[in-house]
Amino acid sequence: MPKRLIKAALFLCVGLLAGAARADLFLTITFLHQEVPLPPVLSNLDPIPDTLGEDGARLGLGDNRTTGAFLGHNYALQTASVPPGGDLIAAAKSALTASPYLVLNAPAADVLRITDLPEAASALIFNVAAPDTRLRDADCRTNLFHTLPSEAMRADALMQALQRKRFVRLALITGPHAPDKAFAHALRRSAVKFGLKIVGEKEWDFDADMRRNASQEVPLFTQDFKDHDVLLVADEIHDFGRYIAYNTWLPRPVAGSEGLVPVAWSRVVEQWGAAQLQSRFKELTGRDMRPRDYAAWAAVRALGEAVTRTESNDPTRLRAFILSDQFELAGFKGRPQSFRPWNGQMRQPIPLVTDRAVVIQAPVEGFLHQRTELDTLGLDEPESRCEAFQ
Template sequence: DDSLREEECRANIFHTIPTRSMLADGLAQYLIWKQWRRWVLIYGSHERDQLFAEALRRAATRFGGEIVGEKEFKDTGTARRTDVVLVADESEVFGTYVPFRTWTPRPVAGTAGLTPSAWHPASEQWGGTQIQNRFAKANGRRMVSKDMAAWTAVRILGEAATRTQGADPRKMADFIRSDDFSIAAFKGQKLTFRKWNQQLRQPIFLGDGRSVVSTSPQEGFLHQVSELDTLGVDEPETKCVLK
């Protein structure tokens, strides 16, 4: 939820799972890179569906996509004149039924089809095979995003305790906020926290149910500090005032 990093942000909370805006931005970068700029957005009636739909609208404005039509819940003929059908259905009511069911064949992305996530069960790059196999052996299944977020949180605490040579919460938090902090998390580059809202910078995986298609940020989306800051709310946009 972006509001937990913005209007409702707290100085004693660090966020390891990406926001809806980070997921939407990661997906939008790939669609723009593919030159699929015209989108139709289908979204559900639940609050979290609306929030992801809003994140997709923001991403369209930010990266030059155009949402040419919006419909709640059901597909319409608008999809025939677009490049991509975007689905915002975090409640999992209808999204499963959209791929392969549009009148004119179109890629489906969002919460169905090509989906953005913090982690993908098929990720094998950057040492991913090692952690996938260890997790599967211990739990009898593959890792998903919430598992990786939990592992990352524990990894961060372990790194902070080691580097500060103790378990003092204040010293650990100060170290995590400092420029000396970074961790490796099987995502191809070091991860750090954004100072303005304490959100963990991280790449976004784009994939279907069986394979990773790409990772964002995409090539060509530049940033003066970190290309990872092209995903989600950047410092000039933030409403967070840490308390």
């Protein structure tokens, strides 16, 4: 047999063997959803999709499979939803038995219950629903990563934008629910951090129907605020905030949970290829992508990117790579996104949006950092009390 034919046969065999080895590289991810009963709100104009978050994970799975098809990598997504009062721990144990990769759509307390399970010790768990800063601070866990921005990141983004526009005197209205109070706390902390002043605060305590009474009640409610540049609203369940704008005693812009809003994602983000991501999501789901969808997409894509770069599905190796300087995720927000090695939070720009446009994106130009300007948003390494990652 001619030597060139022998060489060709050898190359073919090697290629087939390599392809077979790559085809064995398989990753299963579980999307686990804890259903949470929501308090009643004044308006039902913005219903929450039943598949919020899960749809983002599905889009991420498709993106991973597209890349994996060229490399012999394959991915699967399992989903589980636990009703209120259901056995979340049993569902988590079952998921962790099947795979160490978990995308978790649950409140902070449930996140901690799951990450502390013995079965989760070597797992990689991605939080896509709990913005609680404490999960990135004293309550961090070594197996827990966050693709959803924290309350502190969103608050810092807003304060940078207001400082840039010289809106430095603020008033604050806080809703009665725990998420409202947590966001208000983040806003106060951030105002101090960036040199803005909150000159007045009130807690929303109305039980009247604002759909009929806002034009009479809101001016009286805001009448005793000192002069301010912007009115901050902490209404994270979106109950009363929509009725504040244009009804205040002083004609002032509204920001926070309403008006100018810092978000992980919005349908109005269109630059940096985002319009293409938006259209693919809408084609898949028939609706616009929301922040929790984006966080779930980013979590699944982060795992896919790590598998692609390491040629491995070992959780220890993937974790090390995700926390390394070599990891980058193209997140369609203009800058490569990575994870903070001191608390597992994904660094990412925060768009500040209205219902119809992006106004500005943080980090805002002029806010500098010795490592990356993305670390001006949220807990920087010297501020974080997270010890698990040390």
